[in-house]
Amino acid sequence: MKEEMLQEEQATTETTQEATEETGAEVEEVIEVSKEEELEVKVNELEDQLLRVQAEMINMRNRNQKERELAARYRSQDLAKELLPAIDNLERALETEVTDENGENLKKGVEMVRDSLLNALNASGVEVISALGETFDPNLHQAVQTMPVSEGQAPDEVIHELQKGYKLHDRVLRPTMVIVAQ
Structure with missing residues (x-):
């Protein structure tokens, strides 16, 4: 009887370990998915910032070009x-x-x-x-x-x-x- 109880405990322990391992794998998978989503959001934000900075640089270049043209036109x-x-x-x-x-x-x-x-x-x-x-x-x-x-x-x-x-x-x-x- 003791042996049967020991075997049952071992089976329960093994089942618990397997369940824990499966749950851990699922948790790791969820963590990996959320990290990927976070990274995607961060990449999108950085791309947006880059586009805005590029647009601002183009606007500044155009504004400076116009100012130079006006200065040359009205220099006298x-x-x-x-x-x-x-x-x-x-x-x-x-x-x-x-x-x-x-x-x-x-x-x-x-x-x-x-x-x-x-x-x-x-x-x-x-x-x-x-x-x-x-x-x-x-x-x-x-x-x-x-x-x-x-x-x-x-x-x-x-x-x-x-x-x-x-x-x-x-x-x-x-x-x-x-x-x-x-």
């Missing part, structure tokens, strides 16, 4: 603004009446200087804004005075130009000061 803006008063003074000097030959020669020299400055500005993209006879445009013109419409004039027509305006490509450096028919 500050110099042009500084030269405009000098050109105005040269034009005022050319408006004076001269009576002798020396004055005429001096006037020609001043005209040559003004023309060379305007040519240099034109080469950099600076243009004179046309105004006389044009329809008033508040983006390009600054109305200093209005006058009643006379015969042959249209309302909002620029009838007199007081000071020339200039633009660099599509930017207005200085609007033209005008008198407008109303």
Whole structure:
């Protein structure tokens, strides 16, 4: 009887060990599956971060390229603004009446200087804004005075130009000061 009990205990122990081993294998399998899932989630997160960083780098590169292009396009803006008063003074000097030959020669020299400055500005993209006879445009013109419409004039027509305006490509450096028919 003792032997039978011992054999039963051994059988129970062996069955328990086998069950424990099977359960352990199942637990290990579940642990391996959850680790794989964790790793997949982590890989997906890292791939997403990588894509976002790459997109940000492309955006920064494009933004810097645009800024460089704008800087190159408008590099002469500050110099042009500084030269405009000098050109105005040269034009005022050319408006004076001269009576002798020396004055005429001096006037020609001043005209040559003004023309060379305007040519240099034109080469950099600076243009004179046309105004006389044009329809008033508040983006390009600054109305200093209005006058009643006379015969042959249209309302909002620029009838007199007081000071020339200039633009660099599509930017207005200085609007033209005008008198407008109303």
